[in-house]
């Protein structure tokens with residue numbers, strides 16, 4: 001009897017897998033120490049909601065622009081920003097996805113996300129794999145590769161049994177990358193990101209939902225708030241999408257924090273009901289792609 005009760009209690013505990021995340025849509029300025037102070041303040045405020053994991057946006061310590069990257073860049077993990085992120089994760093006892101910062105390594109620069117444990121340990125480093133080089137006539141032109149080098153590795157980490165993958169902004173356009181994360185068992189994909197007023201309205205939500213539906217996982221996009229005075233205006237609209245493709249939360253343009261409760265059971269439920277991953281005809285894809293070369 002006791003055993004049966006205990007077993008069902010354990011079963012109940014195992015059944016409920018949840019993760020509360022707080023996504024900080026922070027207004028980034030051109031003063032690095034002010035940006036760092038602001039990040040600490042917003043993370044500390046977010047802690048009141050009791051999240052297990054907090055995330056910052058792309059390029060949160062520097063304005064987003066190639067002319068700024070070399071000036072704001074720091075070594076990882078031995079720079080001022082990493083020290084602040086490590087301390088803040090530890091002081092608040094939470095996992096911290098440190099958005100991204102311009103990283104300096106030797107004579108190269110990268111757009112890099114660091115991930116911190118509640119003990120303040122560095123548990124992940126992701127260098128943006130796909131550089132944002134686009135030229136939309138009458139819209140946005142940007143060429144990260146003028147200054148930055150691309151990373152070559154996927155990055156995952158574990159929070160209470162949930163495997164989390166990292167991409168940075170433009171990485172979201174590459175479904176091959178998400179497929180690799182799915183193969184590695186990822187259930188939540190987080191993109192620190194900074195879309196813009198040209199590509200944001202037509203593509204931001206669409207891409208986040210597409211990746212969530214393709215790979216049947218939670219997807220979060222964490223943007224800076226929009227600064228109307230900045231050269232590059234971020235789109236904002238920090239977003240969380242469920243494995244079913246439903247937009248659970250989406251911010252507007254202003255500074256805010258999105259708090260979301262992720263029911264991780266939904267991942268397995270959706271994957272079981274629509275088993276598209278195991279129904280792929282990879283033998284055909286390989287043959288067709290080789291024969292059409």
Ligand SMILES: NC(=O)CCC(=O)C(=O)O
Pocket residue numbers: 058132168169170171173193194195196199200203
């Ligand atoms: N920071 C970025 O990578 C921006 C990506 C973007 O705006 C896009 O349309 O893609």
